[in-house]
Amino acid sequence: MTTAEDVTSLDVVDELLLAWFQANGRELPWRGTKDPYAILVSEVMLQQTQVERVIPRYLAWLERWPTPAALAAATPSDVIRAWQGLGYNRRGLNLYRAACVINAQGWPEDLTELPGVGPYTAAAIRNQAFGEPVLPVDTNVARIQERTGHSFGPDALQALFDLGATVCLARVPRCDACPLAGGCPSRGRRYEPLRKQSPFEGSFRQRRAALLRLVADGSLRAADTDSDAVDSLARDGLVVVEDGLVTLPA
Numbered sequence: 001m002t003t004a005e006d007v008t009s010l011d012v013v014d015e016l017l018l019a020w021f022q023a024n025g026r027e028l029p030w031r032g033t034k035d036p037y038a039i040l041v042s043e044v045m046l047q048q049t050q051v052e053r054v055i056p057r058y059l060a061w062l063e064r065w066p067t068p069a070a071l072a073a074a075t076p077s078d079v080i081r082a083w084q085g086l087g088y089n090r091r092g093l094n095l096y097r098a099a100c101v102i103n104a105q106g107w108p109e110d111l112t113e114l115p116g117v118g119p120y121t122a123a124a125i126r127n128q129a130f131g132e133p134v135l136p137v138d139t140n141v142a143r144i145q146e147r148t149g150h151s152f153g154p155d156a157l158q159a160l161f162d163l164g165a166t167v168c169l170a171r172v173p174r175c176d177a178c179p180l181a182g183g184c185p186s187r188g189r190r191y192e193p194l195r196k197q198s199p200f201e202g203s204f205r206q207r208r209a210a211l212l213r214l215v216a217d218g219s220l221r222a223a224d225t226d227s228d229a230v231d232s233l234a235r236d237g238l239v240v241v242e243d244g245l246v247t248l249p250a
Contacts (some may be wrong), residue, residue: 013148013150013152013180013183014152014153014155014156016179016180017152017156017159017160017163017179017180018155018156018159019179020159020163020179021158021159021162021163024162024166025158025159025162026051026162026165026166028051028055029042029055029058029059030042030058030128031158034128034129034131035129036107036125036129036130037067037068037099037102038062039124039125039128039129040095040098040114040117040121040125041058041061041062041095042054042058043121043124043125044091044092044094044095044116044121045057045058045061045086045091047088047091047121048087048088049086049087049088051165053085053086054086057085057086060082061082064082065099068098068099068102068103069099069103071095071096071099071100071103072096072099072100072102072103072104074096075249075250076093076096076237076248076249076250077216077247077248077249077250079092079093079095079096080092080093080212080216080238080248080249081216081248084212084213084216087209089209089212089236089238090116090236090237090238091116093236093237093238094115094116094117095116097115097116098114098115098116098117101113101114101115102114110122111125111126120136120137120138121136123135123136123137124136124157127154127157128157132154133153133154134154135152135153135154135156135157136157138161139164140160140161140163140164140165140168141157141160141161141164143164143168143170144160144163144164144168147168147173147184147185147186147189148180148183148184148185148186149185150180163178163179163180170191170193171190171191171192171193172190172191173186173189173191175187175188204228204229204232207226207228207229208229208232208233210229211225211226211229211230211233211239211246212233212238212239215233215239215246215247215248216248219245219246219247220245220246221244221245221246222241222244222245222246223244225246230246237249
């Protein structure tokens with residue numbers, strides 16, 4: 001077993017992690033591409049949605065819209081319908097808007113200029129598609145760096161994703177299976193449960209989602225709908241209210 005004295009340098013820690021990843025890494029479809037558009041799609045879908053749910057939707061999305069130009073040629077209503085079930089529908093609409101910008105102007109030097117792309121997503125694309133030496137820090141990466149006290153290099157990104165998802169878990173880490181346990185100052189610790197998001201059942205988010213599903217199936221009379229949900233969806237550009245009808249944007 002690696003001792004604390006052995007695990008002292010960046011090279012050793014990263015090498016231990018990368019060796020573990022080579023033997024234990026998950027096979028995920030977006031790991032086989034350097035296409036920035038495909039990576040953008042995966043990163044947007046993975047925001048607040050589990051990997052297992054994303055995989056089939058990611059594959060179906062790229063089969064239907066394999067390039068920014070293909071997606072830009074779609075309509076917002078097509079995109080909203082295709083996004084149903086992934087949650088947080090603004091993500092799908094922002095992905096469509098980003099594709100329109102890329103198709104018209106190319107990829108901007110500052111990726112945060114794209115609709116819906118913040119610093120983390122921009123760094124993830126720069127790392128995975130363009131090979132730039134940046135490490136995007138999500139919840140899992142931040143947790144591992146805090147617990148180990150180590151700043152990892154950009155080549156460790158995918159390994160950190162998998163270590164955080166399968167071993168260095170939020171509440172009860174599986175330290176016995178961790179390749180870094182020998183020198184980890186947090187080994188054996190347990191953590192308080194993180195504050196959970198408010199329940200979806202009965203929430204305003206559920207009301208919005210239910211209404212959007214109905215509108216995706218056909219226009220509704222505004223007078224017969226949940227007006228607060230309609231107003232909220234309209235502000236996000238997910239529905240249009242015109243002549244007393246609620247419809248998807250054309």
